[in-house]
Amino acid sequence: MGAVDQSWQESVFTDGHFHRPAGGAIIPVRDKASGEIFAVAGLATEADVDEAVATAKTAQAAWSERTYADRAAVLRGAAAALSERAKQFRDLIVRETGCIGGKADYEIGAATSELMEAAGLASHATGEVLPSGHAGRFSLSERIPVGLVGAITPWNFPLVLGMRVIAPALALGNAVVLKPSPETPVSGGLAIAALFEAAGLPAGVFQVLPGDVEVGQRIVTHPDIAMIHFTGSTKVGRQIAQTAGGLLKKVSLELGGNNALIVLDDADLEQATMIGAWSSFHYQGQTCITAGRHIVQRGIAEAYAVGLAARADAIAVGNTFTEDVGLGPMINSTQLERAAGMLSEAVADGARIVAGGTTNGPYFRPTVVRDVSASSRLWTEEIFAPIAPILVVDDDDAAVAAANDTEYGLVNSVLTGDPYRGIRLARRLRAGMVHVNDATPQDEALAPFGGIGQSGLGGRSGGEANIEEFTERRWLTVTEGPAHYPY
Numbered sequence: 180m181g182a183v184d185q186s187w188q189e190s191v192f193t194d195g196h197f198h199r200p201a202g203g204a205i206i207p208v209r210d211k212a213s214g215e216i217f218a219v220a221g222l223a224t225e226a227d228v229d230e231a232v233a234t235a236k237t238a239q240a241a242w243s244e245r246t247y248a249d250r251a252a253v254l255r256g257a258a259a260a261l262s263e264r265a266k267q268f269r270d271l272i273v274r275e276t277g278c279i280g281g282k283a284d285y286e287i288g289a290a291t292s293e294l295m296e297a298a299g300l301a302s303h304a305t306g307e308v309l310p311s312g313h314a315g316r317f318s319l320s321e322r323i324p325v326g327l328v329g330a331i332t333p334w335n336f337p338l339v340l341g342m343r344v345i346a347p348a349l350a351l352g353n354a355v356v357l358k359p360s361p362e363t364p365v366s367g368g369l370a371i372a373a374l375f376e377a378a379g380l381p382a383g384v385f386q387v388l389p390g391d392v393e394v395g396q397r398i399v400t401h402p403d404i405a406m407i408h409f410t411g412s413t414k415v416g417r418q419i420a421q422t423a424g425g426l427l428k429k430v431s432l433e434l435g436g437n438n439a440l441i442v443l444d445d446a447d448l449e450q451a452t453m454i455g456a457w458s459s460f461h462y463q464g465q466t467c468i469t470a471g472r473h474i475v476q477r478g479i480a481e482a483y484a485v486g487l488a489a490r491a492d493a494i495a496v497g498n499t500f501t502e503d504v505g506l507g508p509m510i511n512s513t514q515l516e517r518a519a520g521m522l523s524e525a526v527a528d529g530a531r532i533v534a535g536g537t538t539n540g541p542y543f544r545p546t547v548v549r550d551v552s553a554s555s556r557l558w559t560e561e562i563f564a565p566i567a568p569i570l571v572v573d574d575d576d577a578a579v580a581a582a583n584d585t586e587y588g589l590v591n592s593v594l595t596g597d598p599y600r601g602i603r604l605a606r607r608l609r610a611g612m613v614h615v616n617d618a619t620p621q622d623e624a625l626a627p628f629g630g631i632g633q634s635g636l637g638g639r640s641g642g643e644a645n646i647e648e649f650t651e652r653r654w655l656t657v658t659e660g661p662a663h664y665p666y
């Protein structure tokens with residue numbers, strides 16, 4: 180076993196001093212491939228949440244008074260610090276999430292884009308001068324910060340899913356209280372706090388509280404947290420929405436998906452199988468925008484299944500930190516066993532495995548399955564593992580009907596040789612995002628990312644949509660001359 184990095188233990192959350200031990204347990208931070216404990220982190224308690232919120236509340240008032248140029252400079256400084264620490268972040272993300280280096284590089288690049296776009300956003304939360312029906316009245320609508328934003332994030336893309344909330348929320352004058360997943364307390368929180376500290380963010384404006392369910396619940400219910408931004412499973416999102424609804428608290432939910440990749444009979448076969456493999460196997464299928472359903476027209480179905488299976492068989496699976504592989508370990512045994520169980524049920528229901536289907540320790544071979552029953556859990560639920568189930572359909576109408584036959588609505592893709600046919604079909608799909616001739620996993624800092632149905636509630640992440648998310652509108656009037664009322 181290598182040296183254990185203790186340094187994260189003492190920077191559990193950022194209060195007035197940026198480094199403060201938390202009240203909860205010290206937890207091991209494990210390398211997901213080897214199981215090695217390579218660092219330790221402290222867990223926050225509900226009392227820590229209360230203290231962090233009190234500090235953040237005072238700090239937010241001063242932060243929102245700073246000029247947009249000051250706020251933008253801090254965000255650019257955090258981007259510069261991330262660039263200087265890219266190697267540290269790469270290793271952290273690879274080990275904490277069990278991903279390949281390329282996915283860690285993607286997260287670092289995407290988080291940098293979030294910071295730089297947010298720096299520009301700081302000066303773009305403009306209001307409007309409104310016409311008024313009252314003579315002598317000056318009337319305007321201005322943007323004001325929400326106040327304290329509570330962010331709760333998952334383990335799969337810890338850096339970028341945190342940053343896409345933290346960066347715009349801070350840019351727009353809010354303070355942020357972040358609870359990363361206990362699977363990824365460092366790259367999902369503590370190392371991010373260190374970036375903002377290096378960039379000169381005033382102490383208290385950003386608080387990091389690694390913790391479990393109780394800490395998350397305290398953030399949701401705390402009366403001084405004005406808004407909850409949650410990224411995670413639909414099950415937990417629903418509970419948070421119920422609690423926040425009772426408290427009349429603003430909530431934004433980025434939830435799960437059961438996304439369809441539609442392959443039309445005029446699609447280029449090589450492109451289709453490459454896009455199909457990436458859409459289902461990328462990061463072991465553990466993303467909300469993974470394709471969990473391949474809906475393929477009959478004319479191309481046989482060749483597509485054979486080609487996709489060949490690509491799956493060619494992928495090397497192993498330790499992403501020490502080996503040159505395409506896929507790494509599953510995040511934990513619970514996720515692995517759940518996916519294996521769903522696969523066994525589908526096979527018992529008549530499905531045929533044509534590639535993969537095996538596990539070895541934390542590793543799940545990329546798997547292609549044919550003849551999946553549309554009522555099996557493997558088809559109806561979010562899988563979160565590298566499994567590509569294929570359903571064969573006869574025409575465009577049947578493809579649309581199959582894709583829309585889900586309670587989720589995050590992202591779909593359509594592959595076709597005719598982009599206009601793709602656009603026509605895309606517009607019939609019930610999802611927050613649709614990509615013609617590309618993979619389902621796509622994200623850009625400027626694009627409105629989000630889902631409908633059971634995949635999300637509230638606004639969108641990205642670009643101008645962030646202004647709607649992280650500000651409120653205030654109607655402000657000034658009336659010239661004396662007012663006249665009946666009494």
Ligand code: NAD
Nearest residue numbers: 332333334359360392395396411412415433434435436467
């Ligand atoms: P999860 O819902 O189990 O946990 C997400 C976060 O919520 C974690 O920090 C967890 O500790 C916390 N949490 C759990 N129960 C809570 C409660 N009762 N109150 C408050 N906080 C609570 O999700 P996960 O397993 O970490 O992540 C995988 C899920 O996230 C998948 O369903 C995936 O689709 C979804 N996801 C969605 C997006 C998106 O943008 N739509 C992005 C990534 C992941």
